Amino acid sequence: MPAGAPRVGVFLCKCGGNISDFVDLEAVKSAVEKLDGVVAVEVDEHWCSSPAGKRIREAIKEKNLNRVVIVACTLNMHQPHFMEVLQEAGLNPYLLERVNAREQCSWVHKDSPREATEKVIDLVRGGVARAKHLSELSPIVEKLNRNVVVVGGGVAGIIASLELAYGGHRVFLVEKSPTIGGRMAKFSKVFPSLDCASCILTPRMAEVESHKNITLLTYSEVQEVSGSAGNFRVKILRKPRYVDPALCTGCRDCTTVCPVKVPNEWNVGMDKRTAIYIPFPEAVPRVATVDEASCLYLKHSRPGKPVCGKCLEVCRAKAINFDMKPEVLEVEAGAILIAVGSEVFDARKVPQLGYGLYKNVITSMEFERMINSDGPTGGKVVNPATGETPKVVAFIQCVGSRDEKYNPYCCRIGCTASLKHASLLKEYVSKDIDVYICYNDMRTVGKGFEEFYRRVRDMGVKFIRGLPSEVKQKPDGSLTFNVFDTTTETLYEVNADLVVLAIGLVPSPDIEKVAKLLKLSRGHDGFLLEAHEKLRPVETLSDGIFVAGSCLGPMDIHDATSEAMGAASKVMGFLAAGEIVKEPIVAKVNEDLCSGCRVCVSVCPFDAIKMEDKGEGKFVAKVDEVLCKGCGLCAASCPTAAVTTQHFTDEQIRSQVRGILVGV
Amino acid sequence: MSEFQPKIVAFCCNWCSYAGADQAGLRRLQYPPTARIVRLMCSGRLDPVFVLEAFKHGADGVLVAGCHTPTDCHYTSGNFKAERRVLLLKKVLEQMGIEPERLRLEWISASEGEKFARVMEEMTQQLKQLGPSPLKRS
Known part of the structure; x- marks a missing residue:
């Protein structure tokens, strides 16, 4: 005092x-x-x-x-x-x-x-x-570790990792799937410039793989985080690939002999892949992975009685190894950057729009794969029910978004994505295709977006301001719906061969998982909560943990990369000092009062209290200030009031209570 | 005489409930001005004495608010400790002639501004029904 x-x-x-x-x-x-x-x-x-x-x-x-x-x-x-x-x-x-x-x-x-x-x-x-x-x-001043763990290998994680790596930091990029790339890797072209998505992304993916400062850990998940800001210890589970990445040449011979066929995530389930697979040609790393859940060898082999094993026979590099076990890698890092992304809304939740019921009702993500030259149809837009090029295509906006029943928020990407899809239909498929976009409000907020909207209008795409309540199928297999246009106050009947539902973004289970693991707050919409929406948009309330991309809320690629760069530079600023200054809100022991009962040791969640031998049979509690996080469980439990927490002492709290109640 | 306005001391943990109260403010949710918040780093910092101190000095009710169990506590397990203490304290209060309902435990996350406002509303109504604290009446 x-x-x-x-x-x-x-x-x-x-x-x-x-x-x-x-x-x-x-x-x-x-x-x-x-x-x-x-x-x-x-x-x-x-x-x-x-x-x-x-x-x-x-x-x-x-x-x-x-x-x-x-x-x-x-x-x-x-x-x-x-x-x-x-x-x-x-x-x-x-x-x-x-x-x-x-x-x-x-x-x-x-x-x-x-x-x-x-x-x-x-x-x-x-x-x-x-x-x-x-x-x-x-x-309390502590030296910090300059390494960074980036969780999530979508576009935000990729950009953030590269920024950090070029800034001289060792980066551990952890991605749960066999390849980095995220959702962006599945896109055909990006709005509003209509650049090809892979032309932008794949060189950066390759850079991640080759950068000497980046340790790429695909098919891996963060399992446990201990320590504190500046000195985290992160346990990373490396799931067995059953293929040695150092030996695999990516030749894909194995995939030609594997007899298993399961839905292909890369093409959002529109076609099949084998149990041993390389997700897509530009995958990083381009090595095969065996899917444990569907591989016959792994599921059915008994000791001495192998089942299948065809891939083993054809692999010239001898890279396949079914004896691989999960491994846990422990790394040290000063900061953690979360970029686990989001997932697309499940259109089956809106059954009246016919998705899952009629083959020719598809989602915008399926359309994206279909119009992509490396997609399931080789870039041809077809009516999945007939295999023919559609003559009339109708887009329905805000599916699962801006709707109290599903998600009250705007998905921020649906309008521009459908404009992109409509323009691709007109430009690359046929200008004679009739294209309708049924919308709530056309929200083209972004640089060049409004101009893009005008261009698409000029292409002859028909805009109807209103959303249908139900999509029905006619006996000939085509689709029909009624929609009331609030600008012309007219009820239209639209008949289409193909209906595309513009689905928004929702929080993925990964967000919940990472929030639980790192004790991060989530908003009422389920996305991660930033420390302050305007002043600290890429930080969390936990020191040393930063965040970027659509795990914070729906956003487009431009916003995700801006945030990734912002978060990376925040991380670099945080680590630049070389030391971490920790709040002195830690437990303190009055040795004279300590009876050595060890209650504090048993309640401490961080193993921060040890007993010190004072000789002659006297033991007193001793606090490790680096491990202590200042929760005060020990102070509240100590029977002799020997332990207190600095800045939250009993006297400080009790006098505050008394002060509040003076005059009552 | 004007209507009895109870006075509540609300012990809020720094990470969830204090931020939840801030969230109620950010969203301009209106609730009765009966509570005075005392910030603790964790609900597990709550020494039972703090609650007794509040009642002794004239509080009509005490709220203890922390992060949701089982997994939200910033310090892993502080909320469980708070829960245990509150359950015990309720018994102690009863023996002292203070209605145990005057002590309330709630889990309020950083995004639950609405819950914070609702708890304030409910608790105020309940305390109005109970009337002033028996310690004040004696």
């Missing part, structure tokens, strides 16, 4: 009316001025501004303040800034107390300004009482 009696300065923030419109700050001021130990109370429009920061520093000097209470927004905003202000004025930054008068007060009690004002007064009393018991603390 700093020398001398507490001299508290309270700084009340109007927050540009956000607080002062609902809370009577003058009343707060006169109530707070009377509190014991308070020597200054000032009101400002924005205490977070630079001149206001200067004013706080001046007040600290003028009034010889040794405690500062800021009454403003949540401490999840601007905390480092205010700590800096104290530091610059020569005051220890842990002598700062924050009172939340905005998120937890003015914004939620708009209809009761009197009670909101009383609440702020109570909270400030609590804050002042707590502040008087604050102690000077010094951050």
